Amino acid sequence: MSASSDHADYLGLENVESWTGRIIEAASKSNEAIDGDSGLANVFREGDVLFGKLRPYLAKACHVPCEGVCSTELLVMRPAESLHPRFLLYSLLTPDFVGTVDASTFGAKMPRASWDYIGSLEIRLPPIDAQSSIANYLDRETTRIDGLIAEKERMLALLEEKRAALISRVVTRGLDPNAPLKPSDQDWLGEVPAHWEVQPIKYLAVVGNGSTPSVENASYWSDDGYPWLNSSVVNEPLVIKASRFVTETALKECHLPKIQPPAVLVGITGQGRTRALSSLLGIEATINQHLAFIKPHCDALHPGYLCHWLGHAYAFLRSDSDGAGSTKGAITCEQLANMRIPVPPTGEQLEICAHIRKSLDVAEPLQSEIQNSLNLLMERRAALITAAVTGQIPLEELQP
DSSP: OOOOSSEEEEEOGGGBOTTTOOBOOOEEEEHHHHHHHHSOOEEEOTTOEEEEOBSGGGOOEEEOSSOEEEOTTEEEEOOOTTSOHHHHHHHHTSHHHHHHHHTTOBOSSSOBOOHHHHHHOOOOOOOHHHHHHHHHHHHHHHHHHHHHHHHHHHHHHHHHHHHHHHHHHHHHHOSOTTOOEEEOSOTTTOEEETTSEEEEGGGTEEEEEOOOOOTTOGGGEESSSEEEEOGGGGGSSEEOOOSEEEOHHHHHHSOOOOBOSSEEEEEOBSSSTTTTOEEEEOSOBEEOTTEEEEEEOSTTSOHHHHHHHHHHTHHHHHHHHHTSGGGTTBOOHHHHHHOEEEEOOHHHHHHHHHHHHHHHHHHHHHHHHHHHHHHHHHHHHHHHHHHHHTTOSOGGGGOO
């Protein structure tokens, strides 16, 4: 990281990794570009500690090795001589500190904490030599734990790649490796078995989306009404519960379709990973405007096969929607309805789904075991930091 008179290293929240204190990368931007992007930027010096005040539950904090500028969503803390910078960083990364700050936030959609509140919080302050020993100890131990975490994450990534490759292969080529192929007439899809049809989704299913009733209208919401789903549900393979419910009044007065399972839900907006993710709907429900539903209206398209195929099409849908002009960053119902998909005979669709399920039944226990181990390592890391900065580890145990 370095800075010049007309260019500076710029750190945004996206450049700081949650909970670890690591800087992912810094972008070199001209001062003019920084002013244009953010209107304002905070200046930091070598040795300063930054803390993210926007969505503080993300625990984005770092110790900067040089001077530069950062988003105004990052608070700049300049430690006094009696405060070791990395001891301060670790103190900010304890679950108790992050939780306390998060509880103070204001703003529903973009929750922020204020410096007035954060600056009033107290941290334990041992002598500077003890702070240095604690920081060095945590540097060593967290590096070791982070190595184990990275290995677990690599294993999960490999399992996910294997799962995605399996699904992609069978939903585009079927289960018979010797089946004759034909062009799909779609460059991104390539060839498909010759006996499969390729049809737009709209010929096989109904496509639509929903809305969000006014949260200020109490007559629209209920604790036990009709299930209403937001786009977070597509992070699960099967939707079987709702966290919010709407009334019959809302169903009558708002654009809220009643969707009977089986159907497929697709995330259609946003820059996060949920856009283009899909899941099976297992309960009768309605949805908000950030979801689309695809409900097959004939036996020619099996919802399970459709959901697996949309998983294969994830990258294409993301790319296609990024280039959609005024709807950039959004998938439209029209795009989904006009999307041409390979359609095997119904019996073959069922065989494909059964094959995928059998493979997942073997892989998922291992994936769950690795994920549990990863969670324990993350808990161990957080507990170790808390114990060290609060004096629960004797100083003699902190030496290398």
